[in-house]
Structures are given as C-alpha cells and as structure tokens.
Amino acid sequence: MSFLVQHPLFLSAFSPELLLGVFGIILLLFSSALISGSEVAFFSLGYSDVKKLEDSNTVADRAIISLKEKPRKLLATILISNNFINIAIVILSDFVLRSAFPDETFDQWATTLLGLFTVPTAEQTEFWGRLLSFLITIAGVTFLLVLFGEVAPKVYARINNLQLARLMSRPLDIMMRLFHPVSNILVRSTNIMERRLAGAGNGNSPSRAEIDEAIELTVSQEKGAGRDIDILKSIVKFGDVTVKQIMRSRVDVVAVDFRMDYKELLEIIKEAGYSRIPVYENDFDNVTGILYVKDLLGHLDEPADFEWQELIRPDVYYVPEAKKINDLLKEFQVERLHMAIVVDEYGGSSGIVTLEDIMEEIIGEIKDEFDDEIEVVYKKIDDFNYLFEGKTLLNDVCRIIGIDTNTFDEVKGEADSLAGLILEIKGYMPKTDAEITQGAYRFKVVTVSKRRIEQILLTLPKN
Known part of the structure; x- marks a missing residue:
C-alpha cells in the first residue's frame, strides 16, 4: 500500500495542474465535437429546413441563413477553428501524459521490452523511451479525436442538424468575424487553385x-x-441546347388577333387543342398577352360580341433565341410559367417555347389523350430513306433516324431546321430534285416553293 501511495502516477493524480489539464482536454474535445458536428449540420440543411428558418425569423435562424449565404467562408472558419482546437488537444495531452508518466517510467518500459531481446545501452533506452511516449500520445489523442471529435458528433449532427445549427449559429458567427483575415486568405487561395486546376484540366476533359x-x-x-x-x-x-433549337417557329404558332370575335376564337381553340394561346395586336411581333383556355370554361355560351379580351393575362415572358434551355427551365420554375415568346436579335417574335418543349429534350415526345396528330411529320420509306418536311428541326431529325444530334454541327451554321441546313450548305435556294451530299448522308429536295423548301428526302449510309 505504501508503494502505491508513493508511485508517481498516484502522487500526480491529485496534482492541480494534472486535474486542470484533464478538464481542459475534456472541454476542448467537447468544443471540437460541436464544431465538427456543425459542419454536417449546416451543409445538410435541405430546402424545407431553409424555408422553415426563413418563416420563423428568430435571431438564431437569421444567423443560420446569413452563414449559409457564405458557404466557403463558413467552411474555412470551421476548419480553422477545428485545427486550432485539435492542436491545443495534442499539446495539452502531451503535458498531461508527461505529468502522469515521467520520462523515467517510459525508460523503464523500454528497458523491459528491449531486455526480452538484448541488453540495451543507455542511448537505446532513452531513444525507445521517447518513442513509446510519442506513440502513446499520438495513438491516444488520435483515438479521442476520431471517436469523440469527429465520428460521434457528425452522426448526431446528421440526425439533429437543425437543432445543432441553431446552437452553433452565434458562436460560428463570432468565430467568422474573429478569423476573418485568415479565412479570407484561405478562401482566396482556394479560388486561385481551383481556377488553375480547372485550366489545367481542360485539355483532359472527356469529349x-x-x-x-x-x-x-x-x-x-x-x-x-x-x-x-x-x-x-x-x-x-441539355445545357448546350438553345431555345432556338427547340422552339416552335412563328409560322407554326397558333395565335389569335386581339380584335377577333368570340365565336371565331372558339373555333380556333377547338381546332388547335392548346391550353394557352398567344394574343397579338396587328401582327405576331406585338404579342400583348396569353389567353388561358380554362378561363373560357364559364363563358362557352356567350354571344359573338362577348368581350373575351378581359380574360387575357398580360404576363408575357420574352426570351432570346440564344438562351440555354437549362437556364430557361430555372426561370420557368421561379416565375411559375409554362410558355415564353422567343425574340430574335432585332426584337421580332420568332416563335414560342413551352415547358413541354424543354422536358421533351430529355425524356422524348410527350403525348396525352388529346394529342391526335404527330408533332414531327415524316414518312419512313424504308430503313435507309426518310421523307421530312423542310421545317423539321435538326434535333428531331437526328433523334428519329438514330444519330447524334451534333452530327451536322460543323456545317449547319445558324440553321436549326432541315431546310436551313440545306440552305447553309448550298448558299442559295435549290431547285426540285437537287441532291446534296454531306458526309455519308444524301439529301434530295422533293418539293420547293418560291419562299422555302417544303420536303426533303434523307438517305442514310448503307453501313
């Protein structure tokens, strides 16, 4: 019993410095757990969580939204804080270990281990004693950090992300202000590295x-x-397709004049079968609104002089021909629209594009129980010959004959239709029966009017 009381570990157990060091390690581990968990908590918040935070409008919730608006700076602050805490844990753990186990203890352990194989010298005993001290410190600290500072808090944060984010919103806001100079340097250097890596990787990006x-x-x-x-x-x-490539050209758009009487309007709507009709004044270049057919359901028995113009919705959305359809899809979602008027570089209306047109670029043709006519008019003569209308879009042609939609990119120029491709290649209006060869594909002009190519015969290569 007297030996136990006189042992250095027992004597140091009640040392104020040692107790303070152990308490400091526990406190730092708890802080490391909170900061590590906050990384998962903040970056796992979904759309519904953010919406809930915006609606509650408390101080903590406003702080969370403010922090999420600067994700890179937030992440940099979390990493910097965590590294400082982990370094402090390592230093404090080394102090506690050396206080609890003096160097002589490790030298004795080293002498005992080495004595199993050989008679150690003083230099060997000192070296292996220091190595044992280092390994025990590293192994112990690593275990504590991984289990209590990383794994356990991140599992908890995944389940209780909103509660932990609210708890850590104010401390992280303070730390973000405190570490602003360091985090700013880290974010800027990361941006520079990203740009350089992106530039270096361009040559290796897959085609x-x-x-x-x-x-x-x-x-x-x-x-x-x-x-x-x-x-x-x-x-x-999807991100490379422009509105011009999928739009319905103005010659194929069903639109009505603002001055049209009600009976004539109903006949056009019944024949067209569309749920939205553009309304123009004088010509299609001056679209004044969109008529939703469902707004007419309560007025089907009105006389010809019924003022249907009051039902026109003025929310006309204009988009340029060059807009990418992935950007337009986002705008449709934000504005809650299904149709847009496509304008050319001179401000004239060149056609319309709908939400259905965009979705068909991914999943193919969408048909419902009211679609009787085929959108793309063509005739398959045999496995190698197809008869298309000249106005058929190149994307639709490629999809029908089973080739990549970028097959004619090198020669099509600004053309988006099959007739436009022929005009781009020839440079003038061809005559009937004119044949054009482009690579392995042969085109024959079947019918042509004074203003446009009506029908084209496309012959595929035999192989």
Missing part, C-alpha cells in the same frame, strides 16, 4: 463522344437500355 461511349458501355447490358441511353445522353447535352 461528348467519349461520354456517350461511356454511357453505352455502362447501360448497354441492362434491360430496356436503349431508352435509358437516350435519356442519359440528352441530360449530358
């Missing part, structure tokens, strides 16, 4: 053909792979 080949290799063994492959390829090129 569209390589991505398409990878999709085919990945999906080709699955049942119903053809449909899945087409959808995946459409998603890959």
Whole structure:
C-alpha cells in the first residue's frame, strides 16, 4: 500500500495542474465535437429546413441563413477553428501524459521490452523511451479525436442538424468575424487553385463522344437500355441546347388577333387543342398577352360580341433565341410559367417555347389523350430513306433516324431546321430534285416553293 501511495502516477493524480489539464482536454474535445458536428449540420440543411428558418425569423435562424449565404467562408472558419482546437488537444495531452508518466517510467518500459531481446545501452533506452511516449500520445489523442471529435458528433449532427445549427449559429458567427483575415486568405487561395486546376484540366476533359461511349458501355447490358441511353445522353447535352433549337417557329404558332370575335376564337381553340394561346395586336411581333383556355370554361355560351379580351393575362415572358434551355427551365420554375415568346436579335417574335418543349429534350415526345396528330411529320420509306418536311428541326431529325444530334454541327451554321441546313450548305435556294451530299448522308429536295423548301428526302449510309 505504501508503494502505491508513493508511485508517481498516484502522487500526480491529485496534482492541480494534472486535474486542470484533464478538464481542459475534456472541454476542448467537447468544443471540437460541436464544431465538427456543425459542419454536417449546416451543409445538410435541405430546402424545407431553409424555408422553415426563413418563416420563423428568430435571431438564431437569421444567423443560420446569413452563414449559409457564405458557404466557403463558413467552411474555412470551421476548419480553422477545428485545427486550432485539435492542436491545443495534442499539446495539452502531451503535458498531461508527461505529468502522469515521467520520462523515467517510459525508460523503464523500454528497458523491459528491449531486455526480452538484448541488453540495451543507455542511448537505446532513452531513444525507445521517447518513442513509446510519442506513440502513446499520438495513438491516444488520435483515438479521442476520431471517436469523440469527429465520428460521434457528425452522426448526431446528421440526425439533429437543425437543432445543432441553431446552437452553433452565434458562436460560428463570432468565430467568422474573429478569423476573418485568415479565412479570407484561405478562401482566396482556394479560388486561385481551383481556377488553375480547372485550366489545367481542360485539355483532359472527356469529349461528348467519349461520354456517350461511356454511357453505352455502362447501360448497354441492362434491360430496356436503349431508352435509358437516350435519356442519359440528352441530360449530358441539355445545357448546350438553345431555345432556338427547340422552339416552335412563328409560322407554326397558333395565335389569335386581339380584335377577333368570340365565336371565331372558339373555333380556333377547338381546332388547335392548346391550353394557352398567344394574343397579338396587328401582327405576331406585338404579342400583348396569353389567353388561358380554362378561363373560357364559364363563358362557352356567350354571344359573338362577348368581350373575351378581359380574360387575357398580360404576363408575357420574352426570351432570346440564344438562351440555354437549362437556364430557361430555372426561370420557368421561379416565375411559375409554362410558355415564353422567343425574340430574335432585332426584337421580332420568332416563335414560342413551352415547358413541354424543354422536358421533351430529355425524356422524348410527350403525348396525352388529346394529342391526335404527330408533332414531327415524316414518312419512313424504308430503313435507309426518310421523307421530312423542310421545317423539321435538326434535333428531331437526328433523334428519329438514330444519330447524334451534333452530327451536322460543323456545317449547319445558324440553321436549326432541315431546310436551313440545306440552305447553309448550298448558299442559295435549290431547285426540285437537287441532291446534296454531306458526309455519308444524301439529301434530295422533293418539293420547293418560291419562299422555302417544303420536303426533303434523307438517305442514310448503307453501313
């Protein structure tokens, strides 16, 4: 019993410095857990969580929204704070370990271990004693940090992200202000590295053909792979498609004049079968509003002089031809719209584009129980010959004959229709029966009017 009382570990157990050091380690571990968990808590908040925070409008919730508006700076602050705390834990742990176990203790352990194999010298005993001290410190601190400072708090934060984010919103806001100079340098240096890495990686980025080949290799063994492959390829090129490539040109748009009488309007609506009709004044270049057919349901028995113009909605949305359809889809979602008027570079109306047109670029043709006519008019003569209308969009042509939609990109110029492709290649209006060869594909002008090419015969290569 007297030996135990006189042992250095027992004597140091009641040392104020040692007790203070152990308490400091526990406090720092708790702080590390909170900060590590806050990383998961903040960056796992979903749309519904953010909406809930915006509606509650408390001080803590406003602080969370403010922090999430600067994600890079928030992450930098969390990492800097966590590193400082972890360094403090390592230093304090080394102090506690050396206070509890003097160097002589490790030298004795080293002598005992080395004595199993050989008679150690003083230098060997000192070296292995220091190594044992270092390994025990590192192993112990690593275990504590990983278990109590990383794994456990992040598991908890994943389940209780909103509560932990509210708890840590104010402390993180203070730390963000405190570490602003350091975090600012870290964020800027990260941006510089990203730009350089992005620039260096441009030459190694996969081409569209390589991505398409990878999709085919990945999906080709699955049942119903053809449909899945087409959808995946459409998603890959979705961001490169412009409004002009999918819009309905003005010659095919069903629109009504502002001065039209009600009976004539109903006949046009019944024949067209659309739920939204653009309304113009004088000509289609001056679209004044959109008429929603559902607004007419309570007025079907009105006389011809019924003032249906009062039902026109003036929320006309204009988009340029060059706008990417992925950006337009986001705008449709934000504005809650389904139709936009497409304008050319001179401000004239060149057509319309709808939400359905955008979705069809990914999932293909959308048909409902009211669609009787085929959107793309063509005739398949045999496996190698197709008869198309000249106004058919190139994207639709490529999709129908089963080739990549970028097949004619090098020669199509600004053309988006099959007739436009022929005009771009020839440079003038061809005559009937004129034949044009482009690569492995042959085009024959079947019918042509004074103003446009009406029908084109497309012949595919035999292989």
